[in-house]
Amino acid sequence: MQIKEIYCKSILSRSKIYGADYSINPYFGCLHGCTYCYARYMLRKLPSNLMWGEFVHAKINAPTVLLKELRRSKRGRVLLSSVTDPYQLVEAKYMLTRRILTILSSKDYPLIILTKSDLVIRDLDLIKKFSDADVGLTVITLDENVRRAFEPKAPSIYRRIAAMQKLKEAKICTYAFLGPLIPIISEFSIEKLLTKLSKINVDYVIVDKLNVKAGNKPHIMRAFMLYYPDIKGKIEKILSNENVYDEYYADLKVKIRNLAQKLDLDLEFCY
Template sequence: MIIKEIEAKTILSKSQVYDYALNPYVGCRHGCVYCYAKFMKRFTGHREQWGEFVDVKINAAELLIREIKKKRKGTVWISGVCDPYQHVEKKYTLTRRCLEILTECNWPVAVQTKSVLVLRDIEILKRSANSEVGFTITTADEKVQRVFEAGAPPIEKRIEALGILHGEGIRTYVMVAPLLPGAGGLVHMLEGKVDHALIDRYNYHYADQTYKKHGMEWAMKEDFLQEKGEELRAAFEKAGIPCQKLY
């Protein structure tokens, strides 16, 4: 793993999902084979494989203080192209410091992660006037998880973290994206732990070879994505969990 400290020029960027995105890091140790954020390699000059490098924006908090004074208040997505609570956050605490700044200034925050390290910041999240935390969980099948996201925390740990956050009164959601085989088992595991669910399809082709290598080409096909996506949406709704299928 190559970790490099860098100074960024800006920290808040426009987002099509929320008003802004904030990415304290470039790259992600999880190294999920399907990750759409692999496109970032084109802009950073990294030759390493995805999952083998992380750039640390050491001036993220200072930039944020400056930028929120100039920008219109809106919801900040932490984050769009990295996991803000990946392993290096334990040392650098950039996400925590940015979260503290946004909370103190009453900016809404939406955290998306796969890491239970987010539990470290529960007290900050509870102080936020308008925050939510989402976990990306693509399947309930541990064997499938090990194929596509071997470097990410175990499924049960993510679900347990959602339950803890939800129990503390923090709004929570699950992002099932990309929809992988075995996702149907998530519904009963998430009951009472999330406020809503989102489902999205496999949209990019970074993991095509992985699907083929493991004999799962069928899970890339439109029939599977439409049928299983609708089944999962209906199952969430039946369990009392509002769910939106994004395709």
């Protein structure tokens, strides 16, 4: 595992993600090592011996750079983060996300946080200072076996659910990110998961489709071969044909939308 300190020239990036004007990524790389992660495409910029999930570079001057960039940037909604997890394990040491939140809260920038870590609860004192802040946890399943197969080094589902409950208790706008949906696998517990989110009373749910065009497909298929060999053939058939995949996902969306309506959940799809 490689943990490295680096200096960045810029930290506030224009975002193409719906609902966010800017994104801030305090770290380059992510130690969660999720097999499906679309950010693997960033490996193209790095030496070939680096493996996704085995390195993270901390942008130790990010708060200083942010202060300078905010002075010359138009006000807008900021997403923490788009191609890393702002609360991965090294954040406990470097506290870059916390320092960034301190800056943003002093100017009351509209904020979106997305993470897989309950470390976000550490910063409740700062998040409460924002007049407009949405905090989300990624949960694609309630099954820890699925989590271990596809999110091997991410915090447990239990810890993420508990974090959402604490956010709700603190009266923070809380959302769940069901992304990406893993074909067939996500169907196994989707009703239980949505029911659980309904009981927590999350403010809304966002659902995202699995992207297999970012160099991640071999890793996804390897996970199926190791953990779910009996359905590997079905998955290969779905993911290898764009029309088949689109048809499968369209049917799954109908099922999920109907479940959400039944549970009175505010739910939207990215795609």
